[in-house]
Structure formats: C-alpha cells, structure tokens
Amino acid sequence: MKGLTDIPGILVGHATNHQAHTGTTAILCPKGAVAGFDIRGSATGTSEFDVMNPLHVTQAIHGVCFSGGSAFGLEAACGVRNWLAKKGIGFETRYGRVPLVPGAILYDLGIGDPEHRPGREMGEAAAAAATSDAVQEGCVGAGTGATVGKALGMSNSMKGGIGSFSMALNAKVTVAALAAVNAYGDVVQPKGGNIIAGTRRTAEGREFASTAELIRKSAQRGQAFGNTTLVTVATNAKLTKPEATKLAQLAQQGLVRAITPVHTMYDGDLVIALSVGSETADFSALGIVAADVVAEAIVRAVLSAWTAAGIPGLAPVPSNIPR
Secondary structure, X not given: OOHHHHOOOOEEEEEEEOOOOEXXXXXXXEEEEEEEEEEOXXXXXXXXXXXXXXXXXXXXXXXXXXEOOHHHHHHHHHHHHHHHHHOOOOEEEOOEEXXXXXXXXXXXXXXXXXXXXXXXXXXXXXXXXXXXXXXOOEOOHHHOOOEEOOOOOHHHOEEOOEEEEEEEOOOOOEEEEEEEEEOOOEEEOOOOOOEEEOOEOOOOOOXXXXXXXXXXXXXXXXXOOOEEEEEEEEEEEOXXXXXXXXXXXXHHHHHHHHEEOOOOOOEOOEEEEEEEEEEOOOHHHHHHHHHHHXXXXXXXXXXXXXXXXXXXXXXXXXXXXXX
C-alpha cells in the first residue's frame, strides 16, 4: 500500500524544513485530472480553486499544492506551477501551456520559526521530489508543523502530520487519500470514538481532555485560530467535474468520523477530489470508500507523527531527522 500514489498518474513529493518546522507537499497529475472540491471549515486559505468549479472553462488541473506558512505559503503553488511549466505540462493556450495548480495552506507559524515560510523555491523542490513511490508520512511536507488538540493551548497539543491510505473498490477501481492534519479538535478512532491524539489535560501528561467537552463547558483557553485539515482524495474511476465535486462532498464524512469537533469556525477543512482514470464504478460505492480512506489517512497522520519542537508525537523520531 503506497497511499495516494496507488492511483496511476498521481505523483507526490515533499519539501521539508525541519529546523523551521514547516514544509510543502506537491501532488502532481502530469496528464491532467478532473477535479472538484468541498470546503466545510470557516478559516480557509486557498488559491486558484475556481478552476475546479464545474462552470469553469478548464476541464482538468495538473497539480495540487498543500503548504504550511499560513497565507504566506500560498506562494509555494507558484513554484509547483513553474516546475510543471518547465516540463511543458499545462492548459494549452495560444502562447504556451499554463499549469493549473490549486493551493491550500495550514497555519504552523506558532510551532517553528515564523520568519521562514514556504515559498516558490520550496514549492518547486516539492514538485521536483514528486514520485510514484509510497507516500512519506509523518512530520514532512505540509504536515511538518501540523498539530492537533489545541483547546488548552499549544503546550497541551500533540503533533499532527501527513497521512495517506488507499483501498480497492473492486478489481479495477482504487480510491486513495492524502491528509495534512492540523486540526483544532482531537483525532479519534473512526470506530468507537476513542481519542488517539488531541488535547492533553496537562502539558506534561498524556491523559486526554475532550476538546468537544471543553468547548461545551466554555473551558477552552487555547489559540482558537490557526487550524486546518487539508485532504486530497483520488481515484482511477472516470468522473465529470460535477461528480468530482460530489465525491469531495462525500469524502468529508471521513473527517467527521476521525476528527472531533470538525469543520469548526477555527478550521479551514477542505477536500479536493481528483479523477485520473477511465474505469467505471458505482458512484455511491465510490463515495463510501472515499470516506473510509480519508478517515484512515487522518488516523495515519497522527500515528506517523513524531515529537518535534517539544510537542509530543506518537511515532519514534527517525534517525535522519535533526534534533
């Protein structure tokens, strides 16, 4: 299982600054992908999302850029676009090909060095690193500075990161997801609802305080802004732009299962859906599997994230990561 790259025609690359605790993830579809999106959070930061609107004249995009750095990180998508342009990939116009690369950001300025944000160079580096190999998970790319469970402040939070998962719908059709998890709420087991990573009652302990309960009791005192879960779900089933939009909507159920609370006023939660194949599939079944892989990708994001910047993670720190 490689994650999102189990979908033929999808490449994924990360560029990571472990010292500044930020980074960029490039998802490339060099032959083009029919795309749709759905935004449920109220604190989004995006660029060029309108090209995925079913009413837009273009019928395919060529990449997606997820990045840290808050709004500053939107510049990283320009780097992905520049890299694709050098390869001759893009929407055909009279005077050259123009790559279409929607971008979305998460807020990680509070964990690392806020003066070092992803820019065009990091976006280009992420695109250059994109391969069909298994997706690297954990504190990499856009998930480098991601955190979860911030209702009692950053000191009581835990590390989020990048997670990816795929599942076969049948012998011919596969659905996969990649998630950059930087949620205000807690990540929970989709079945049972037990908290896996989230708000800790004390800065030194590992006992969880339910974020939802803290909000209900108006007991939260953490930093409300600066949260987002960014998701790309992809399939080799052939979809139209309206169908891709609906698939993104159905995939949001995966966020509902794995994050609580989700889609808050403090989060910029969104899903982009990509179709890069020609296979046929029952659409309702496709939507069910899309929600399943999104939920699993979110869980994997926190299970793969290691301790960084003093914020505890669940995975051991890799030997090649500077401490």
